[in-house]
Amino acid sequence: MTQAYTPFADDSYAGRTVLITGAASGMGLETARAFAAKGAEVVMADRDEAGLERYGSELRKGGAKIHTVKVDVSNPESIAEAFAYCDAHLARLDNVVTCAAIITAKRLFEQDWAHWQRVLNVNLLGTFFTVQAGVKRMLENPAGGNIVCVASDAGVHGGGGLIADTAYAASKAATLSLVKSVARELAGKKVRINALNPGPTDSPMHAHIDPSLKERIAANLPVRRMGRPEDMAAAILFLCSDAASFVYGAALDVDGGSMFR
Numbered sequence: 508m509t510q511a512y513t514p515f516a517d518d519s520y521a522g523r524t525v526l527i528t529g530a531a532s533g534m535g536l537e538t539a540r541a542f543a544a545k546g547a548e549v550v551m552a553d554r555d556e557a558g559l560e561r562y563g564s565e566l567r568k569g570g571a572k573i574h575t576v577k578v579d580v581s582n583p584e585s586i587a588e589a590f591a592y593c594d595a596h597l598a599r600l601d602n603v604v605t606c607a608a609i610i611t612a613k614r615l616f617e618q619d620w621a622h623w624q625r626v627l628n629v630n631l632l633g634t635f636f637t638v639q640a641g642v643k644r645m646l647e648n649p650a651g652g653n654i655v656c657v658a659s660d661a662g663v664h665g666g667g668g669l670i671a672d673t674a675y676a677a678s679k680a681a682t683l684s685l686v687k688s689v690a691r692e693l694a695g696k697k698v699r700i701n702a703l704n705p706g707p708t709d710s711p712m713h714a715h716i717d718p719s720l721k722e723r724i725a726a727n728l729p730v731r732r733m734g735r736p737e738d739m740a741a742a743i744l745f746l747c748s749d750a751a752s753f754v755y756g757a758a759l760d761v762d763g764g765s766m767f768r
């Protein structure tokens with residue numbers, strides 16, 4: 508009898524690899540920890556070299572197989588270099604998770620052209636060209652692969668400038684759309700792509716939010732707490748696992764009920 512695949516076993520990602528952008532903080536870091544805890548070989552990519560150094564060595568001390576790569580996802584050459592590193596150091600690339608993003612909270616008339624370019628370059632172009640490079644490797648891999656793009660509930664219900672602004676929300680709505688489009692184009696291939704829609708999550712990204720506002724946000728959510736990076740990491744691991752083999756081109760809301768419908 509063949510051994511049943513147990514997606515939540517301690518070693519369920521043993522022998523598999525993952526590249527995570529935005530891995531030096533918040534959800535990306537927690538996702539790196541979660542993959543490493545399940546036995547994966549992890550490439551942590553971020554523009555924050557000090558964070559990579561700190562958390563990469565912390566995870567290595569725990570016995571995990573960790574690579575760290577400096578990347579600026581708003582620069583296509585930098586993305587190409589990060590993937591060249593993967594080509595040189597990994598047997599193959601099984602999973603790509605795009606967490607790298609910046610949040611901005613400007614009012615309507617404070618947002619100029621340069622602001623929009625900055626936000627779209629990181630959040631949208633950075634995500635698209637990371638996905639493109641990942642898909643290219645996965646199509647060459649007979650086992651295929653999985654991609655998860657972290658979008659946002661703001662991409663669904665908008666941002667009013669207090670916590671997130673129009674440029675940020677639009678970049679995340681476009682991320683949801685790019686996932687659908689790439690999924691359409693990859694139909695019939697062995698590469699799955701899905702989006703994750705986090706709700707308000709207590710990570711360093713929200714350092715600009717006053718604690719009393721965080722309390723109000725939590726109180727307004729049906730589950731009465733903000734999300735934790737661990738909540739998102741667990742969902743990302745699920746989306747990359749064979750347990751999610753029928754989840755395709757989807758957007759998974761992990762939001763404490765902020766968007767339930």
Ligand SMILES: NC(=O)c1ccc[n+]([C@@H]2O[C@H](COP(=O)([O-])OP(=O)(O)OC[C@H]3O[C@@H](n4cnc5c(N)ncnc54)[C@H](O)[C@@H]3O)[C@@H](O)[C@H]2O)c1
Pocket residue numbers: 528529530531532533534535552553554555558578579580581605606607608609610629633657658659660661704705706707708709710711712713736
């Ligand atoms: N925190 C929330 O409430 C929330 C809600 C919905 C969606 N999200 C999304 O979740 C993802 C992770 O957010 P987080 O809360 O962990 O944020 P975070 O700020 O803790 O982490 C983001 C990471 O991205 C990196 N990064 C930023 N620009 C980069 C660039 N140009 N190149 C490479 N790396 C870059 C940062 O250095 C940082 O390590 C983001 O896509 C964010 O938009 C967050």
